[in-house]
Amino acid sequence: MSNSHEQAELVRKSLKRRYRKERRFRLYGILAIALAISALVILFADIIGKGYSGFIKTTMTLEVRLDPDTMEIEDPSDPESLRRGNYGKPIVEALKRAVPSAGEGDEKSLGRLINPYASNTLREAVIDRPEILGSPQKMTFLASDDTSVYVKHADDPNYSIKLSDEQQRWVDELVEAGVIEGAFNDVFFSHGDSREPTSAGVLGAMVGSLLTMAVTLVLSFPIGVAAAIYLEEFAPQNRLTDFIEVNINNLAAVPSIIFGLLGLAVFINLFGLPRSVPLVGGLVLTLMTLPTIIISSRAAIKSVPPSIREAAEGIGASKMQVVLHHVLPLAMPGMLTGSIIGMAQALGETAPLLLIGMVAFIVDVPDGFTDAATVLPVQIFLWAGSPELAFIERASAAIMVLLTFLIGMNALAIWMRRRLERRW
Amino acid sequence: MQPANLFPLLVVLVGIAFALGYARSRAIASPLGGIRHLKSLPFYYAARAALWCGLPALIIFAFWLGFEDKVIQTLVVASLPEDLRPESAGRASLVLSQISNVASGALNPKYAPEGIVEAAKLLTTLREESKFMMTILVVCVAVLGAFIAWLRIAPHINAREKVESMLRKIFFMCAALAILTTMGIVFSVIFETVRFFQKISFIEFFFGTNWSPQTAIRADQVGAEGAFGMIPLFVGTLLISGIAMLVAVPVGLMSAIYLSEYASKRMRGIVKPLLEMLAGVPTVVYGFFAALTVAPFIADAAHAIGLDASTESALAAGLVMGIMIIPFVSSLSDDVINAVPQTMRDGSLALGATQAETMTKVIFPAALPGIMGGILLAVSRAIGETMIVVMAAGLAANLTANPLDAVTTVTVQIVTLLTGDQEFDSAKTLSAFALGMMLFVVTLVLNIVALHVVRKYREQYE
Numbered sequence: 001m002s003n004s005h006e007q008a009e010l011v012r013k014s015l016k017r018r019y020r021k022e023r024r025f026r027l028y029g030i031l032a033i034a035l036a037i038s039a040l041v042i043l044f045a046d047i048i049g050k051g052y053s054g055f056i057k058t059t060m061t062l063e064v065r066l067d068p069d070t071m072e073i074e075d076p077s078d079p080e081s082l083r084r085g086n087y088g089k090p091i092v093e094a095l096k097r098a099v100p101s102a103g104e105g106d107e108k109s110l111g112r113l114i115n116p117y118a119s120n121t122l123r124e125a126v127i128d129r130p131e132i133l134g135s136p137q138k139m140t141f142l143a144s145d146d147t148s149v150y151v152k153h154a155d156d157p158n159y160s161i162k163l164s165d166e167q168q169r170w171v172d173e174l175v176e177a178g179v180i181e182g183a184f185n186d187v188f189f190s191h192g193d194s195r196e197p198t199s200a201g202v203l204g205a206m207v208g209s210l211l212t213m214a215v216t217l218v219l220s221f222p223i224g225v226a227a228a229i230y231l232e233e234f235a236p237q238n239r240l241t242d243f244i245e246v247n248i249n250n251l252a253a254v255p256s257i258i259f260g261l262l263g264l265a266v267f268i269n270l271f272g273l274p275r276s277v278p279l280v281g282g283l284v285l286t287l288m289t290l291p292t293i294i295i296s297s298r299a300a301i302k303s304v305p306p307s308i309r310e311a312a313e314g315i316g317a318s319k320m321q322v323v324l325h326h327v328l329p330l331a332m333p334g335m336l337t338g339s340i341i342g343m344a345q346a347l348g349e350t351a352p353l354l355l356i357g358m359v360a361f362i363v364d365v366p367d368g369f370t371d372a373a374t375v376l377p378v379q380i381f382l383w384a385g386s387p388e389l390a391f392i393e394r395a396s397a398a399i400m401v402l403l404t405f406l407i408g409m410n411a412l413a414i415w416m417r418r419r420l421e422r423r424w
Numbered sequence: 425m426q427p428a429n430l431f432p433l434l435v436v437l438v439g440i441a442f443a444l445g446y447a448r449s450r451a452i453a454s455p456l457g458g459i460r461h462l463k464s465l466p467f468y469y470a471a472r473a474a475l476w477c478g479l480p481a482l483i484i485f486a487f488w489l490g491f492e493d494k495v496i497q498t499l500v501v502a503s504l505p506e507d508l509r510p511e512s513a514g515r516a517s518l519v520l521s522q523i524s525n526v527a528s529g530a531l532n533p534k535y536a537p538e539g540i541v542e543a544a545k546l547l548t549t550l551r552e553e554s555k556f557m558m559t560i561l562v563v564c565v566a567v568l569g570a571f572i573a574w575l576r577i578a579p580h581i582n583a584r585e586k587v588e589s590m591l592r593k594i595f596f597m598c599a600a601l602a603i604l605t606t607m608g609i610v611f612s613v614i615f616e617t618v619r620f621f622q623k624i625s626f627i628e629f630f631f632g633t634n635w636s637p638q639t640a641i642r643a644d645q646v647g648a649e650g651a652f653g654m655i656p657l658f659v660g661t662l663l664i665s666g667i668a669m670l671v672a673v674p675v676g677l678m679s680a681i682y683l684s685e686y687a688s689k690r691m692r693g694i695v696k697p698l699l700e701m702l703a704g705v706p707t708v709v710y711g712f713f714a715a716l717t718v719a720p721f722i723a724d725a726a727h728a729i730g731l732d733a734s735t736e737s738a739l740a741a742g743l744v745m746g747i748m749i750i751p752f753v754s755s756l757s758d759d760v761i762n763a764v765p766q767t768m769r770d771g772s773l774a775l776g777a778t779q780a781e782t783m784t785k786v787i788f789p790a791a792l793p794g795i796m797g798g799i800l801l802a803v804s805r806a807i808g809e810t811m812i813v814v815m816a817a818g819l820a821a822n823l824t825a826n827p828l829d830a831v832t833t834v835t836v837q838i839v840t841l842l843t844g845d846q847e848f849d850s851a852k853t854l855s856a857f858a859l860g861m862m863l864f865v866v867t868l869v870l871n872i873v874a875l876h877v878v879r880k881y882r883e884q885y886e
Binding site for chain 2: 022036254257261273294381
């Protein structure tokens with residue numbers, strides 16, 4: 001009797017311990033999830049925090065007096081003479097008028113506040129419309145990198161301010177007077193890469209990515225679907241098919257950089273295709289995404305119920321007709337979903353593209369598949385490695401652009417899966 | 425004709441072949457009393473003509489484009505006079521770029537040697553001839569193919585069967601591309617690797633403890649003898665992968681357990697996609713995060729407690745890589761845990777075990793092999809990961825186990841050796857391929873074992 005009592009006591013004590021253990025176990029699980037999600041939140045917050053300022057450009061609106069004499073333009077009707085004029089001078093003078101506290105001999109340090117390409121902007125404006133010569137014009141120019149960094153990040157210890165105390169005072173004055181303003185950074189979306197952070201943009205990389213993705217999609221989707229159809233519907237059970245299957249599964253897990261080695265050795269060294277072009281990038285990414293597309297397409301084909309096949313066969317359709325007319329249309333949403341996910345992977349891929357020369361510094365926006373180009377992730381990599389801090393802001397902004405595309409693609413895939421997937 | 429224009433032309437030809445095939449099959453059928461007297465529908469006769477028109481032409485087109493440049497370059501180099509002929513592959517590419525610069529007008533012929541100008545002229549004519557010949561050949565083959573198929577349209581021929589068997593062959597070729605890719609990988613690294621081992625001994629590569637691939641350009645240069653011992657790279661790779669696994673395995677596993685055993689359906693529906701988002705973030709973004717946020721933070725933290733840390737540390741790269749791998753571990757473990765039959769859970773709970781006890785003593789051991797397989801796959805991923813380590817781990821080949829030091833990895837070295845200016849045929853460039861071979865073999869073995877284990881144990885319960 002006392003024995004069972006003792007036992008009950010023992011159990012009661014151990015129960016407490018066991019329940020504590022249970023709670024602890026649950027807590028570990030919650031902690032793990034919290035850790036993973038907070039890592040995601042920190043990642044996004046960090047990038048948005050660093051990059052939002054990349055979408056803002058710092059501009060200066062100045063009243064420039066376009067006097068042909070001070071600009072050393074002899075004959076305003078001659079385009080060659082117009083081209084040779086001094087366009088830096090009116091800008092610096094306009095700056096001087098805007099900053100009353102600056103004295104004589106400060107022209108040089110004043111000129112540092114404005115973007116070195118500002119005189120080109122002015123030149124183009126004048127060549128475009130020579131009639132504006134001789135009259136004062138209100139024009140907006142980009143500020144220099146140093147000014148931009150000072151205006152945006154004066155309080156951020158990570159950024160070193162390169163302006164002198166005097167220059168900083170002037171900038172403060174200009175901001176006060178409304179000459180220096182922030183505006184939406186259209187330059188970022190309309191320009192290619194540049195050595196100058198303020199005039200660097202992602203358009204070149206975006207077009208490069210688009211062309212590369214076009215090659216990848218055009219090749220990998222039909223080939224992937226065809227391969228999946230063969231393996232799922234026609235493949236006999238033999239050694240060769242097994243070998244193909246093992247190969248596909250392995251290729252899906254081969255490190256991406258190895259595909260870069262393949263591209264370098266085969267497409268560039270063997271076939272002699274040019275380096276750093278969307279065509280080669282697309283071919284490499286095709287080989288890389290094929291396994292993903294094949295595997296998801298096979299799953300989609302598998303999910304088509306046998307009754308569909310049997311019904312089609314029952315009225316005398318050939319195997320190929322069953323597949324092309326009945327199975328394929330039903331499996332198509334699943335295949336498309338898998339392909340979008342595969343394309344999203346390819347869009348974010350960097351490592352193999354480094355090896356086939358897509359790290360080259362390219363300013364022009366590419367207009368063909370064999371034009372030198374870079375892609376968004378590689379552009380991010382290049383900017384991130386740049387010693388100039390203003391490029392880090394650009395890189396973060398480019399990451400936001402890339403992530404927007406990726407989230408869009410994934411959302412599309414999820415939406416399609418919800419919308420088009422049929423339950424049998 | 426430019427290749428860019430030839431392709432649309434080919435598409436038009438295929439369309440014409442289809443239309444003509446369709447028309448002829450109907451024309452043949454009408455005296456017989458309608459298309460039901462044909463063996464196949466007109467569509468299949470037309471499709472056959474289109475395939476015959478398009479396929480051979482397309483194959484020739486692709487091969488021509490693939491090898492055109494190589495052949496022309498060889499011919500041009502062979503035409504050079506004796507004194508200008510390059511003696512090494514590196515020189516050859518220099519001479520070739522000079523020739524093509526002259527040919528494209530980027531370099532004034534006045535500043536180039538006589539032979540180069542001649543070669544540039546040859547290059548231009550060869551290119552034009554090649555384009556011309558390709559156009560003629562492709563168009564002829566397309567027309568001829570279509571014509572033969574068109575002639576062969578007859579009521580007793582079962583075009584459907586022929587088209588279908590052709591399609592089946594095309595499908596097979598697409599599937600076989602996987603084998604071709606693997607072979608491409610193996611051959612492209614093997615050739616260069618063999619050449620590498622002709623210059624550097626096996627023993628130095630596999631057992632050397634010093635990695636500094638800077639080879640001397642001049643023979644009398646000081647301190648520039650390449651050393652190709654891969655042990656420091658291997659140790660660096662393992663160190664970073666190890667740190668990554670220390671983060672990813674507990675977090676991923678516990679998340680998977682919580683999600684599959686405790687979480688409500690709603691919570692699962694929210695948390696799972698969030699975890700999967702971690703897998704969708706491009707690696708260059710993780711690299712950016714590691715290099716610009718985590719590494720400085722770790723360096724500052726280490727300095728604050730009096731430790732010496734470099735700004736590029738194995739710890740930063742490893743931690744961030746671990747975060748990247750969490751979703752792989754969690755989703756694979758989730759699959760395996762879900763595959764354990766419910767009866768095992770019920771049995772354990774019925775005996776009075778708590779859920780935690782059921783998990784650790786019953787389900788976890790049952791799922792262990794599958795989980796191990798998933799972890800092996802994650803390790804293979806960590807070893808092959810490039811961007812995070814390129815951006816955050818550093819370039820110095822340190823043989824160290826201190827996670828606060830900068831280390832370098834196999835993938836980092838491949839990237840640094842093969843980007844930018846390359847010397848041809850030097851041990852430095854070739855060593856990248858030898859490293860690639862190593863990486864391929866190691867990850868391949870890990871993948872094969874992991875896939876085998878995962879498949880085997882998943883099936884056991886189904």
